[in-house]
Amino acid sequence: MNRLREKVAIVTGAGQGIGEAIARRFADEGAHVVVAELNPELGERVARDLREGSGTEAIFIKTDVADARSVDAMTAETVERLGRPDILVNNAGIAVFGDPLEITDGDWARCMSVDLDGAWFCCRAALPHMLAKGQGAIVNIASNHSFQVIRNTFPYPVAKHGLLGLTRSLAIEYADKGITVNAISPGYIATPLNDRLFAENLDPDARAKVEARQPVKRLGKPEEIAAVAAMLASDEARFIVGANIVVDGGVTIRMYE
Numbered sequence: 001m002n003r004l005r006e007k008v009a010i011v012t013g014a015g016q017g018i019g020e021a022i023a024r025r026f027a028d029e030g031a032h033v034v035v036a037e038l039n040p041e042l043g044e045r046v047a048r049d050l051r052e053g054s055g056t057e058a059i060f061i062k063t064d065v066a067d068a069r070s071v072d073a074m075t076a077e078t079v080e081r082l083g084r085p086d087i088l089v090n091n092a093g094i095a096v097f098g099d100p101l102e103i104t105d106g107d108w109a110r111c112m113s114v115d116l117d118g119a120w121f122c123c124r125a126a127l128p129h130m131l132a133k134g135q136g137a138i139v140n141i142a143s144n145h146s147f148q149v150i151r152n153t154f155p156y157p158v159a160k161h162g163l164l165g166l167t168r169s170l171a172i173e174y175a176d177k178g179i180t181v182n183a184i185s186p187g188y189i190a191t192p193l194n195d196r197l198f199a200e201n202l203d204p205d206a207r208a209k210v211e212a213r214q215p216v217k218r219l220g221k222p223e224e225i226a227a228v229a230a231m232l233a234s235d236e237a238r239f240i241v242g243a244n245i246v247v248d249g250g251v252t253i254r255m256y257e
């Protein structure tokens with residue numbers, strides 16, 4: 001522990017779920033954390049907990065990653081209050097699932113703007129500060145939908161495939177500048193996002209069926225993603241460039257049963 005001592009880390013969508021677990025783990029590792037979250041109630045709660053529970057600084061900055069001006073304002077406030085960011089975790093994301101010919105233009109735009117544009121806006125805002133420091137680590141929270149497809153989940157996989165493209169492209173652009181860009185692809189993780197999807201499912205046994213289909217017979221925990229994010233954000237991972245670490249309990253490598 002303490003691998004991120006005195007580093008300034010921005011974690012988007014850190015008000016709950018995977019982002020919250022990453023923010024908590026980063027604070028435990030000694031980082032000063034910006035909870036860049038759309039929902040003020042969730043964001044304030046996490047930042048307050050972090051301030052009280054660790055010796056590090058933690059601030060909530062209301063941020064809509066889909067809005068470039070909001071992202072730029074969040075980055076400027078980060079620099080002013082905590083200093084230039086060393087770490088950016090693009091975690092904020094939404095699930096927009098549908099049939100390709102039934103989704104609206106609005107559904108498409110919402111998905112792309114949060115899941116793909118949002119990550120790019122945050123990278124674009126943070127990179128000049130990382131370049132000025134000569135170091136930085138960007139971790140993008142992708143998905144197993146970044147390289148596999150389940151029917152009726154359109155256009156989420158389109159955006160998540162794009163996020164891997166963004167990861168690899170920026171990784172190569174900045175590899176010789178002391179900045180690493182990597183992705184984590186979680187499988188099924190027990191978060192409020194999945195709680196909502198299970199609740200909306202017409203099949204009351206949907207969750208149990210998904211659990212039974214996992215090689216490890218359970219959903220992942222947000223902390224299991226946070227542990228990998230902490231490693232990728234730390235100086236131990238300086239030679240990991242443009243990687244996509246799959247953390248899914250083995251579900252995507254199994255052919256079938």
Ligand SMILES: NC(=O)c1ccc[n+]([C@@H]2O[C@H](COP(=O)([O-])OP(=O)(O)OC[C@H]3O[C@@H](n4cnc5c(N)ncnc54)[C@H](O)[C@@H]3O)[C@@H](O)[C@H]2O)c1
Nearest residue numbers: 013015016017018038064065092093143188189191192193
């Ligand atoms: N839960 C899973 O099984 C799973 C699997 C693969 C990938 N992921 C990815 O992990 C990330 C986090 O997922 P989660 O399950 O923790 O989600 P979640 O819905 O539980 O939490 C997401 C958080 O992001 C915030 N947010 C949403 N839109 C935002 C915006 N425009 N700007 C800033 N914040 C915003 C929400 O308010 C919320 O606090 C997402 O990118 C998701 O696609 C999740």
